[in-house]
Amino acid sequence: MDAQLKILDIHEVPLVCRACDARHNGVCSTLSPLQLNELNKHSQRKAVEAGTELIGQGQQVHSYSNILRGVIKLSKIMADGRQQIVGLQFAPDFMGRPFLGESLMAAEAATDAELCVLPRKILERMIAESAELGSRLHNQALTELDEARDWMLTLGRKSAREKVASLLVLVASHTDGDQFGSCAFELPLSRADIADFLGLTIETVSRQMTKLRKDGLIQIENNRQIFVPDLEKLAVTAGGD
Amino acid sequence: MDAQLKILDIHEVPLVCRACDARHNGVCSTLSPLQLNELNKHSQRKAVEAGTELIGQGQQVHSYSNILRGVIKLSKIMADGRQQIVGLQFAPDFMGRPFLGESLMAAEAATDAELCVLPRKILERMIAESAELGSRLHNQALTELDEARDWMLTLGRKSAREKVASLLVLVASHTDGDQFGSCAFELPLSRADIADFLGLTIETVSRQMTKLRKDGLIQIENNRQIFVPDLEKLAVTAGGD
DNA sequence: TAGCGACTTTGACTTGGATCAAGCATGAGA
DNA sequence: TCTCATGCTTGATCCAAGTCAAAGTCGCTA
Known part of the structure; x- marks a missing residue:
């Protein structure tokens, strides 16, 4: 609840994500060295503690992240306060919903976590340039859809x-x-x-x-x-x- | 329940889907004339009546479809028979889960429906060839994910x-x-x-x-x-x- | 036009999970 | 050491939705 670190201001954290180390296979592993270099100029590693809100429901999206460590919960909240967690993301998932300016749900660190934050514009440009990256994210979206539907069975029945x-x-x-x-x-x-x-x-x-x-x-x-x-x-x- | 027409045998139905007419903007609108021509060689228009099972949970996937008319329900069933519908698809949605050999759920026509059936191999090759098609399907997957998560709130709360x-x-x-x-x-x-x-x-x-x-x-x-x-x-x- | 089957509604009763209300542990701070 | 806050458990009671059972409604076929 007490958001000490806002993920949106990517310049707060100095540490730069240098390369696709083992934990960082969410997105970068599909990129060319040139693209990787470009990405490294803009990506930021960031540590957040449990409870930090990364983005709120309805807020503008300015960045995506690779989850390096920890668990992120995605939740929706109704006008009267009823809340439903609609997804959990574990390392090394990619987090974010490409191609939509506004977040449809809140994201909050469930545990202490470490992220590699990628500015939205940069990543979307790279998706357009790299078919492999696009395909990778397409596949993750499909996997999340499978999981969401599994969970619908759990919730409903x-x-x-x-x-x-x-x-x-x-x-x-x-x-x-x-x-x-x-x-x-x-x-x-x-x-x-x-x-x-x-x-x-x-x-x-x-x-x-x-x-x-x-x-x-x-x-x-x-x-x-x-x-x-x-x-x-x-x-x-x-x-x- | 009584499946008179099996979608899997694409040769049963003679009518060939000739072009991307207005209703057919699920996939074809992103293709080049060359690819369209290729697709037309293999796609089949098919009418099914309400209750027809298009594919069963756990069955091998041999084709995808554009929905031209009607509503398709996607459902999961538990060992003891409890059932949950996990998605509804309306025209002109694309139906199917690319890149997975086996269907994780059943698809059944909720109403009389008309489909344009695309063999799996052909479509997957075209996705690899056409970034625009890939991006289109990626976007549909993201939209379905948004809808699934909305529904999780409905089911849970x-x-x-x-x-x-x-x-x-x-x-x-x-x-x-x-x-x-x-x-x-x-x-x-x-x-x-x-x-x-x-x-x-x-x-x-x-x-x-x-x-x-x-x-x-x-x-x-x-x-x-x-x-x-x-x-x-x-x-x-x-x-x- | 009667009879049958599939689907829907309605009623009586039961129950799983919600609500309300205390307790219990743990850890931080005074 | 005491207090207070936070998170978890446990108990008593209640109610929304499930279950069981009947009865309508409609279309179809004999």
């Missing part, structure tokens, strides 16, 4: 228990600990965030987490540390397939 | 009454009768479809329709014919903005 299990499976799937049976991870979201993502209240989320714990499907430490003894079983609880 | 009103506003917005105050249209969906789209039951949909009617927000004739005396008021009932 699953019970609270299934919803919470679905969220845990989703977060687990974005954690590299892709071991077979068990996995452990830190939840990037508070109970309130989870509720906003699942279309539930915090009380219901809490109750279902407790129930999943008592049923032996998960273990919880310090509210955020989750251990899943059997991911398969949790996925079944989340609604199968 | 709105009451049954607001959901039904939202659907009516959505359908109204795809009807060219964009008069200011009032509008009239035919619902392309049955009560069961509406329920599947809104994450409700048919009974709840029916009750809310009745209540909206009794509140004077809509008039209903023959279940499907809707007259909205004041679209603005209905939009407010749908949750504002």
Whole structure:
């Protein structure tokens, strides 16, 4: 909520994103050395802490970002305050909605995060110049659409228990600990965030987490540390397939 | 349900889509005459009647389509039969998810419809060749993503009454009768479809329709014919903005 | 014109999740 | 050490929407 750093003013942060290092495969990996050099002149690395609002619903868009570290939540809010998280973005996703001047939702850092900020005009010019970059972003848009539609099934047709299990499976799937049976991870979201993502209240989320714990499907430490003894079983609880 | 025509066998229907006529601005309008000619060799116009399944969840994708007339519903189904409609496509949308061999959802004609069917391989080659076509499809994907996220807010946070009103506003917005105050249209969906789209039951949909009617927000004739005396008021009932 | 099937509405009852209201932990600051 | 704020859990109660069951409506066919 307390936005110490505004992403829009890209000149605040001095550190320049030098090249497509491993974490930076969101966009740059498709560019020619010439384009990369051009991009480096304008891109800015930026660290933000959890809770920082990166852009508000209805605000003008001046930049896009590659997410280098952390989790960003995208949310929509109704006139009366009801809120729905409509997407989570993990590193190394590209963040932003090209070709639209005004943001249709708010973006907020769910965890401490690091971004590589790209000015809008520069990036849009590069999309026009590089078919490969365009294709890359096209594919990410399609993937996000797939995910959004999966989530529509979750929101529309699953019970609270299934919803919470679905969220845990989703977060687990974005954690590299892709071991077979068990996995452990830190939840990037508070109970309130989870509720906003699942279309539930915090009380219901809490109750279902407790129930999943008592049923032996998960273990919880310090509210955020989750251990899943059997991911398969949790996925079944989340609604199968 | 009874699929008399399978979209996959493009040779069944003799009529060839000759050119980018007005209704056919989904894809073809971006192509060069040479490419158009090439496309015309392979595209097929096809009429399907309401209820025809165009592709099933998990099936191999062999073609894409431009929708020339009618409404297509995209739906996901869970192992136990729970169903959620995750998108509606109206003419002149492009239908299909490029670059993925297997369909993540089912597509079914909600109304009688007419399609221009494009074989997958041909279209994907043309995307690679034409930056403008790629950009066009990229934009459609982004638009669909915007719509999906809007709908996530509806599914997650709105009451049954607001959901039904939202659907009516959505359908109204795809009807060219964009008069200011009032509008009239035919619902392309049955009560069961509406329920599947809104994450409700048919009974709840029916009750809310009745209540909206009794509140004077809509008039209903023959279940499907809707007259909205004041679209603005209905939009407010749908949750504002 | 009666009968059948698909679709819709309506009513009575149940229930899952929301709401309201305390408690409980943790950590920061005085 | 106390207090206060923040985030989470737990319990009691309520209500919106689901479930179950019947009855209308319409078109189709015999």
